[in-house]
Amino acid sequence: MVKVLKEEQDRTGIRLLWGTANLFTHPRFAQGAATGCNADVFAYAAAQVKKAMEVTHELGGAGYTFWGGREGYSTLLNTDMKRELDHLAAFLHMAVDYKKKIGFKGQFYIEPKPKEPTKHQYDSDAAACLNFLREYGLIDHFKLNLETNHATLAGHTMQHELEVAAVAGRLGSIDANTGDTLLGWDTDQFPTDIYLAAQVMLTILKAGGFTTGGLNFDAKVRRESFEPEDLFYAHIGAMDAMARGLKIVAAIRQDGRLADFVKHRYASWDSGIGRTIEGGKAGFKELEAYLLKKGEAQTSSSGRQEFLENLINEFI
């Protein structure tokens, strides 16, 4: 199959964003792969990821994505969370080692997802992934591949997840499917909401754009949209929405009012006591003395949420 794929790549010029392996459909993975209760299943998953990494490497993939699948639990009653997390870390360290061994230079991604099919997945959201990666010394080897539907199932906006990843320097790639915040499962819909597209682009451009990764669609048309042309409507509409988001944000950045507002909002940190604090030159004692002398904190300016929402609407 790899040969055929390579020929098609050559013919079309289409490149591979990232490779991955399915460690969740087969019954052997019912209780997890790297975090399963069964060492043989761990070994099976290792062999499978080894192969998938080799294929990804051969196809010139720009990255490799690990996702939760069934890495979590259905009930804590039967679960040794510490041992499962240790195993997951061992698995990912093996992947890092093997990557070096075969000379694969692509970026590793973890895709956070809180639940479904399991009750709880260890990679539940960006912060949980980062915590795990830091604890096990893996933080330098992985970035996050973020998806709107997984963000909202975890109770966060997509932009929140993007910001959390970006401020940690771990914003990697974007899985463009969206969901329905009134539904509690992964609907994997094509994104058409211009606000969502603009929010995504706001953070990506602020973070300097994609340095790795890109936008991938593994969205599905609705069950009622069963005709071939629906695939075109879906992909075109979603790409158009993302493109509009990009153009909107380019215009917002050109306009400058949004960034200026945020910069100005934190102005008290650029001089005086704020600068002293940021410079690490004050402790509780100095701040108490400062405040007792002043009597009361200077009033903050308004957060202006309504104004800022209107500003966004100007560009939509």
Added chain:
Amino acid sequence: MVKVLKEEQDRTGIRLLWGTANLFTHPRFAQGAATGCNADVFAYAAAQVKKAMEVTHELGGAGYTFWGGREGYSTLLNTDMKRELDHLAAFLHMAVDYKKKIGFKGQFYIEPKPKEPTKHQYDSDAAACLNFLREYGLIDHFKLNLETNHATLAGHTMQHELEVAAVAGRLGSIDANTGDTLLGWDTDQFPTDIYLAAQVMLTILKAGGFTTGGLNFDAKVRRESFEPEDLFYAHIGAMDAMARGLKIVAAIRQDGRLADFVKHRYASWDSGIGRTIEGGKAGFKELEAYLLKKGEAQTSSSGRQEFLENLINEFI
């Protein structure tokens, strides 16, 4: 006031579990305290926490709790998340320094809470707190004070949050209020659910019991329960529920079947390939060789969730 409190402590023998400061009610904290946009407000909060720590120390407090309050955001449009998190870390480092300075030996706690009053609080759940503490070199100085209602608002069970804290060695104390999983706000109800009490005690006893902290109630009776005796019904009922949880778990541990089941479930890791993996003596290549020789992973045994739920019911 401190003098009066000390006299009452002497008179009654009641000790102080932990102290804290209110950095969220006053309008000056509308946009946060340590994570606010205003350096003066940070200084005010610092002065207030300094005082609260001194008072806690003087009253012989066994700990000091920081909680989210308004440390988060209402809209990402006006928020510089990185700068706010840096400020929060600076604030907590100042607290650590001041603790040493005054010789306060009590445990520091952070109490995770995902939202309310803000849209999103940085200490959103156990994993988010641990990630933050690791990133900023604070992990050794803080443990978590966990509350059921905050856990469920973050989409987790209380036992999940306890396990996450415990496996990280950061299980500190318990705020006993519970909530209503069908309501989206912090109802701060008295806990009366025996299952919840048993789940809490399962993890606490497995983790070796409270080495710091304890159970605190800052629950409120319902608005309709406005008579003085309601306070008695509420506290007595909640303490009884926790006591029943403790006795149930003691019996379950005495019985041994639950722990045995979990131990046995992971038996494949105690010898053979599992032991090799845990010992760090295998990589992807060795595991592939192992599996190719074997052909298919050994079948896992059933997760037995229904059996385990029945087992718990035996003790209720």
Added chain:
Amino acid sequence: MVKVLKEEQDRTGIRLLWGTANLFTHPRFAQGAATGCNADVFAYAAAQVKKAMEVTHELGGAGYTFWGGREGYSTLLNTDMKRELDHLAAFLHMAVDYKKKIGFKGQFYIEPKPKEPTKHQYDSDAAACLNFLREYGLIDHFKLNLETNHATLAGHTMQHELEVAAVAGRLGSIDANTGDTLLGWDTDQFPTDIYLAAQVMLTILKAGGFTTGGLNFDAKVRRESFEPEDLFYAHIGAMDAMARGLKIVAAIRQDGRLADFVKHRYASWDSGIGRTIEGGKAGFKELEAYLLKKGEAQTSSSGRQEFLENLINEFI
């Protein structure tokens, strides 16, 4: 097949609680059955339900259940809700007519469910079903078959749904599967929560017990519980839980304090102005005169939620 089923019924003495038809799995029903956009599909569903009713009748079924399946919508953009509801009513009237025609005396049930697989199902909860049945003159022909997991997906407790059905005289039968309030899809778990069982039995016994219907399990063991004995653990545990609920409620009713408390709480309605109001002998004018003379309403007594929760715990 009917012949075989009858023989098995004769052999075992097991009777049929209710029959039903699957109008949601086959692709022809992707856009609904009775509420689909396609009249042919309506006709197909009619033929299928006709057959299922005949078979149910032949097997001595005590009822017939209609459930949402895909009777709803994925997007309002393509949906004529009025026309779809009119069609659903026409379908159910045909079922009522056909029931008479074949002399089937069993009870008709509707099983409320808010969503999944569709975004929104017309039979979303007990109140939505009752509203529909009243609007279309069907209320006397249908009762509700209620399921915990569907109740919680609609944002209600199971006891709420039971009470809504009971006060409307439409409490019919119970689908015993439960769910997980932190998960947003239909997990169809076996019920093992004693509180849930007690709440269910509280309302059923208060409503006079089952006059039609009963408890049915269409719950599924978890994917990790794949061994034959798991089916036994699951069914036995769930039946035991329901039996314990029944015994608990029998004891609570014997004890009498709970019912007495509720009766006493509304005592002001049994005499004086309350009785006058309930008797329909007062209007706004009379009540204003009454109140102006009195000056302020008599204070209500406490709602005693904490006391009542403790009382339930006494019996658990």
Added chain:
Amino acid sequence: MVKVLKEEQDRTGIRLLWGTANLFTHPRFAQGAATGCNADVFAYAAAQVKKAMEVTHELGGAGYTFWGGREGYSTLLNTDMKRELDHLAAFLHMAVDYKKKIGFKGQFYIEPKPKEPTKHQYDSDAAACLNFLREYGLIDHFKLNLETNHATLAGHTMQHELEVAAVAGRLGSIDANTGDTLLGWDTDQFPTDIYLAAQVMLTILKAGGFTTGGLNFDAKVRRESFEPEDLFYAHIGAMDAMARGLKIVAAIRQDGRLADFVKHRYASWDSGIGRTIEGGKAGFKELEAYLLKKGEAQTSSSGRQEFLENLINEFI
């Protein structure tokens, strides 16, 4: 006060959309007003609503709105739901009677809301209100006043609630506040989402526009938006959003493709077997005969959700 308000109305030309009374803030209403356990409180609420109706009438109000307030329960353990609903119906019948008595011609509205401050409010969503109004013979006297934030707290989209009201002929007025679908409480934000505005206008225009009522704002600026100009940004932005929604929908209706698509989707009902069914001239037997002859239902056409979402985006 009424005199002053009238003078201001004369001076400004501003008219009164609807009046209402606050039956939830004062402690006397802690356990409900019309549905409270205390007959005196019912009488107090009656006197208060009587006065509010008189004032509304005097000020030329175009309507009067009843809302849930605390008409619900905190726990079913202490609640006699049937008796409470009977009282609510009695209360509303008194209001209908008094309206006639004083010659008030304005429209009565009920505003659905599922919860907060109570655990469950009887007017939980549009369907629950309609069911109640039908059961107690009040349906002809009330329309619904719908709010986005209440819709989403009940698990519905605003457009769903509007459609449910519209198809029942009970779409009355709109409370324009919106919420945050990732937050579980009533945030009462100003609406700025153009999609929401367009969805609202789609249903309103399809239903023939406002025949009673209108758009009211009882939204609140965020706590961080404490400066006077924030009120202007908020109101202007929200009115602009609604105006854009109206213009978008006017253009969509002018374009015609959306309505044509929906009409065509149900075309099978306009002739042949569909027409026969809608005409009430077929039962299960005839439909079975029709289908057996045909063999399989004619394939439906695609639901085209992605195409329709793109179409909306064309106009945004």
